[in-house]
Amino acid sequence: MNAFPSTSRQPAALFDRTLLRGAVRDAVIKLNPAAQWRNPVMFTVWLCAALISVLWLQALAGQGEAPAGFIGANAAWLWFTVLFANFAEALAEGRSKAQAASLRSLQSRGNARKLRAGDDTGWDSVDLTTLRVGDRVRVEAGDLVPCDGEVIEGAASVDESAITGESAPVIREAGGDFSSVTGGTRVLSDCIVVRCTVNPGDSFLDRMIAMVEGARRRRTPNEIALTLLLVSLTLAFLMATATLLPFSLFAVEAGGQGSAVTVTALVALLVCLIPTTIGGLLSAIGVAGMSRMLAANVIATSGRAVEAAGDVDVLLLDKTGTITLGNRQAAAFLPAPGVSERELADAAQLASLADETPEGRSIVVLAKQQFALRERQLLSHDATFVPFTAQTRMSGVNWAGRQIRKGAAEAVRRHVEALGGGFSPELQRIVDDAARRGSTPLVVADGAQVLGVVELKDIVKGGIRERFGELRRMGIRTVMITGDNRLTAAAIAAEAGVDDVLAEATPEAKLALIRRYQAEGRMVAMTGDGTNDAPALAQADVAVAMNSGTQAAKEAGNMVDLDSNPTKLIEVVEIGKQMLMTRGALTTFSLSNDVAKYFAILPAAFAATYPQLGALNVMQLASGESAILSAVIFNALIIVALIPLALRGVRYRPLGAAALLRRNGLVYGLGGLLLPFAGIKLIDLALTALHLA
């Protein structure tokens, strides 16, 4: 639903040529056991490959347990298995690095105008890397902002497109919620004084780059839990295969015939059984998840935050800007008894012609749409505009002897009563009804006569109701946060289709609400931009700060949305879920694969000990050697085949947990069970046809 104008951070096409070349090189470099150690499953494969290679050398020397060609082929494919896993990781990292490089090109170089301490005008030109927290710098039109900081003096329009991809410049000014500037953005006009809030190397941009490059990528809790499972499975399979050697020696000795199983066959069995598919792709999935987040223009401060996004149970959404368009708009003219709707519209338009507020503009537009009333040039007719003041709380126009006023019901009532008029009961009812609908009633009067009411409505964003419906199907609760009174809030909530409402919200009430949900064991996500949002952002499990927001908000959140689009939260949740789903799907796939591999390797490995076990050769594989080799090759190739899935992620659908499980369970569980039977058989046919085994 968002356009991402900045193309630089879109991940490169899945198989970009330069990236591929880099990934191939990195895959070889990663063969270093020190790099493999981090991934226990692949490290096991590495050890197995090394062991078989030694056996191959031994066979070449004429003392092999099996033909050297067979052992050599197995060794080669085991090395390929490691390489393919390395390649997947390298490719994911390469794509991230390309994104990071585009960010790094933004990093400001050169000098900054550093203001002298205790002097508001004198400045020195210093290397910007020497800037420290608290230093004040002067940034003039055309300059790059040298550091993340806060505007303490002046106002300027700033081009933040490098960070946000948004081409329209934004205003940054001292004080208030728009005082924060980001290093690397460019001041287009005017001149501001900025106080640095971070040291070089800690800036927002630096953290983004570090995050993307994976330099500080640590395993997320979920990844650790999954790794624990994978390691224990590896151990179990190691036991199951290693003990087969004494078992088979015993069988040979007790039976007095045949020969024991070969180490090559056992190692092949082990590598096929241990979860190499998920083990090899696990880190690629994590890197790709971060990368997808970045492509959505969201910077997460940790992989943990991305993962937490998938677990969110409750979304807290600000009404204004997220659920409704920023401003109220005129929706209907409700005339008083004895007044025609057209008369009311005409008067209301006249009263609003000089009103440049969005509400005022919307009245003019509505009158034009409904009654084809044109905007009139009133200046020529000697009109006097009455601007809105805090005392009168009305605005309007004096024209051609008429005194047209519009304003809040109470203000207009006082005004007409002073002139000898009054509200009829019918009018009061119209006013009350409009308020109950969640609208703001604006009363229009001409002199002492009340003409009627203009109904100003919050406009719920298009499509948002459907979006909340999706969230509900995913089991996520939406809560609207608003400062409005309960009546108005409830009406808008019903229109937007949120599950719950926090009306008359204060920062304290927001914080208390988050704590209450968390005490029930729920994960809470929210967005925020103001400094008063910071405590709630810090408390929430997933806190997306708007890039346009204050530094305090950005520090408190664990993600920053560069587009400053509050609806982005929904996308963030989806990306988090997608990452977890991909892990789960590939784990299931990996485990279901094992069944077919047993059927391929067991009869082949024990052909010499118990030829009876040939009954298990349901795939009718040509020979023992081709059976083992086919399983090993399938095991290696499946990693490559699944790289696109790992990088792109399992397709996300807004369904309930049970429906998702049924779907993914069938595709990856049942599919994982059946696919290798076909795959191994095909490879076996190919090997036989090529006389390779």
Add this chain to the structure above:
Amino acid sequence: MTTQMWMLLATFVLAVWLIAVPLGRVLALLVERAPQPLAGVERRLLRACGVSGAEQDWRGYAGALLLFNLAGALFLYALQQLQPVLPLNPQHFAAPTWDSALNTAVSFVTNTNWQGYAGETTMSHLTQMLGLTVQNFLSAATGIAVAFALMRGFARSAAAGIGNFWVDVVRITLWLLLPLSVLLALAFAAQGVIQNLSPDLTVALLEPLHTDAGVVGSQTLAMGPVASQEAIKMLGTNGGGFMNANSAHPFENPTAWTNVLQMLAIFAIPAGLCMAFGRVVGDRRQGWALLAAMTVLFVAAVAVILTQEQAGNPHFAALGVDQAASALQAGGNMEGKEVRFGIAASALFAAVTTAASCGAVNAMHASLMPLSGGVALLLMQLGEVVFGGVGSGLYGMLLFALLAVFVAGLMTGRTPEYLGKKISPAEMKPVVIAILVTPLLVLLGTAIAVGSEAGRAGLLNAGAAGFTEVLYAFSSAANNNGSAFAGLSANTPFYNCALALAMALGRFAVIVPVLALAGTLAGRIRATRAATDSVSAALPTHGPMFVVLLVLTVLLVGALTYLPALALGPLVEHINLIR
């Protein structure tokens, strides 16, 4: 399978469920507090022992449990060694060898009840009553206590404690095991199970036996307090028989009625604990889901064993032996079975005793058809979670439930959670350790035994059958089942020590991680989902889909770990037989 078999199986399963529901209610009650006036008695008793009964964290709970069981083992060892000088030893039995005594002590303390000795010719009445029977109670209570602790872990939210071990053991023994055992023992005695303190009886045979060595005119009948031990042997899924022939012996299991009662007694508490779990966590469907998964696995196993046994031995068929079931004979493979039970009741018993970690036998498992033996083996190797031992069945199944939810939960795009508790690395660690321990013990133990002279010395059969004997022994010991495949002469220092180690680790190296898990879970906030949430964000764990998932997880983990070993034993035998 004959119609009679289906009827027997269906009636049996239904009876188990009918017992489980009310029993689960009682058990759930006991998890939190004993009802008055029992609570008063309990409190006074504990105070007299100097126990405050304050909540323990998992370390405290585990410490108390280990201490208690260690003391039990030492006592049992001493009792066996001292039996020649102690009273109630009418046959004047000597003390067993040190390794046999050690094995027996560990065996009864760990609820395994593997017996390398022959009961009626080794143990005095005092040892049987004060040692073995007492441990039958206490090991069962220990298992149930651990299940209680884990239930509390799931049910509690942000709590530090998981209960008090001393309170749990006293409560379970006094208010659950003792009353049920008294009732059951009386029922057994009424059916003819013996209960006395007499020395062996020598009786004249009605028809003297003519052998090569001459005419044998009399027979020695072992006597003793059997009924009282028999009741807790079944209820506590212990399985250690008073007699060597175990429940095949007419004095232990005389009639079809006692046979059915014994089978029901084995499943009663494991099934009841499932129901109790549902109640304690506040959603009875959760308990039904676990029970359903256990039932599915059980029925599948019974179906294989029944079919295989009734089909008979193809070698006999080749010789023209009539193995068909008829009004006059049970037919099928009757080798090693009691005529008074026939095929159906023997096969069902074999499945029940290996599914639950009981280990009592009413037929010789070595004489089962290869595939039946393989299924019996697999039932144990699955980790004794198909009903399983008292307490251990439930906590074992819950480990698999967590594993199933973990992988499946990921597929739904959330950090997996079970009953509102998130599964993080802190939970995953004890789960994988507890699941990994027994395969490690079984496979390594078997490898060492078949690879060593001492191990091979005890084998009766060569080849695949011999291998199955050893695999069965270690599967039975490490999973605390205790049934023997026969054929293996296990009363040697090697097997006594190796199996004792397997039993001890198979019990306590699982219990300690389970308690750690209970402690971690208790400390977590339990997410409460409003009933108004029409769609659950978390994976529902009470429907048929979860049952299927759980069954598949148990099978996948068990099968993938043991398939190679099973292929080299029962599978090879089976193929040899049908060729």
